[in-house]
Amino acid sequence: EDKVVQSPLSLVVHEGDTVTLNCSYEVTNFRSLLWYKQEKKAPTFLFMLTSSGIEKKSGRLSSILDKKELSSILNITATQTGDSAIYLCCLGTYKYIFGTGTRLKVLA
Amino acid sequence: SAVISQKPSRDICQRGTSLTIQCQVDSQVTMMFWYRQQPGQSLTLIATANQGSEATYESGFVIDKFPISRPNLTFSTLTVSNMSPEDSSIYLCSALTGPGTNEKLFFGSGTQLSVL
Numbered sequence: 108e109d110k111v112v113q114s115p116l117s118l119v120v121h122e123g124d125t126v127t128l129n130c131s132y133e134v135t136n137f138r139s140l141l142w143y144k145q146e147k148k149a150p151t152f153l154f155m156l157t158s159s160g161i162e163k164k165s166g167r168l169s170s171i172l173d174k175k176e177l178s179s180i181l182n183i184t185a186t187q188t189g190d191s192a193i194y195l196c197c198l199g200t201y202k203y204i205f206g207t208g209t210r211l212k213v214l215a
Numbered sequence: 216s217a218v219i220s221q222k223p224s225r226d227i228c229q230r231g232t233s234l235t236i237q238c239q240v241d242s243q244v245t246m247m248f249w250y251r252q253q254p255g256q257s258l259t260l261i262a263t264a265n266q267g268s269e270a271t272y273e274s275g276f277v278i279d280k281f282p283i284s285r286p287n288l289t290f291s292t293l294t295v296s297n298m299s300p301e302d303s304s305i306y307l308c309s310a311l312t313g314p315g316t317n318e319k320l321f322f323g324s325g326t327q328l329s330v331l
Contacts, residue, residue, distance in 0.1 A: 148325030203320050205258040
């Protein structure tokens with residue numbers, strides 16, 4: 108059965124710190140891996156990664172997938188209090204399943 | 216991108232009743248999904264809403280409890296039937312755009328359901 112595991116489950120840092128969030132997966136027919144940020148009800152899209160291994164960047168956020176290790180990381184540099192949220196990893200096959208999420212809290 | 220309108224945004228319901236959640240996408244999409252997010256937990260896939268045919272349900276979810284309709288490529292409904300307090304959750308509809316190298320899964324604003 109396809110599976111997505113995220114670590115750590117929660118993280119508390121101070122403003123300015125750099126954080127790395129991890130996502131590992133087991134899948135039969137890999138299609139894509141997506142990262143989301145959830146602050147209220149609806150998750151907002153961050154990145155879509157494929158097995159090409161190309162790094163995606165957007166401002167202070169970046170993400171890359173390692174197809175050999177079946178994992179992905181999401182990096183956030185120079186964290187701000189506005190980065191406090193739940194970060195979700197989503198595995199895309201013929202359906203889309205989510206990991207447990209990482210709850211990030213950034214202290215001022 | 217896609218804009219998804221989901222309603223109601225929240226509701227408080229009595230045990231034993233049913234609630235239908237509607238999801239309207241502003242463009243035609245191939246795939247739509249329904250998720251549940253219980254308090255303090257991640258998103259759990261309920262089913263894939265198939266256009267013109269029966270939905271594909273995940274393990275632990277059945278059609279009698281969560282009937283889903285998808286009459287066309289832009290609209291879907293999820294009904295939560297014979298509700299109990301355990302059904303209190305956030306329900307989210309989603310749509311997949313740009314299958315392939317630009318694919319993204321967009322979400323409606325969610326329905327916060329409380330069952331008394």
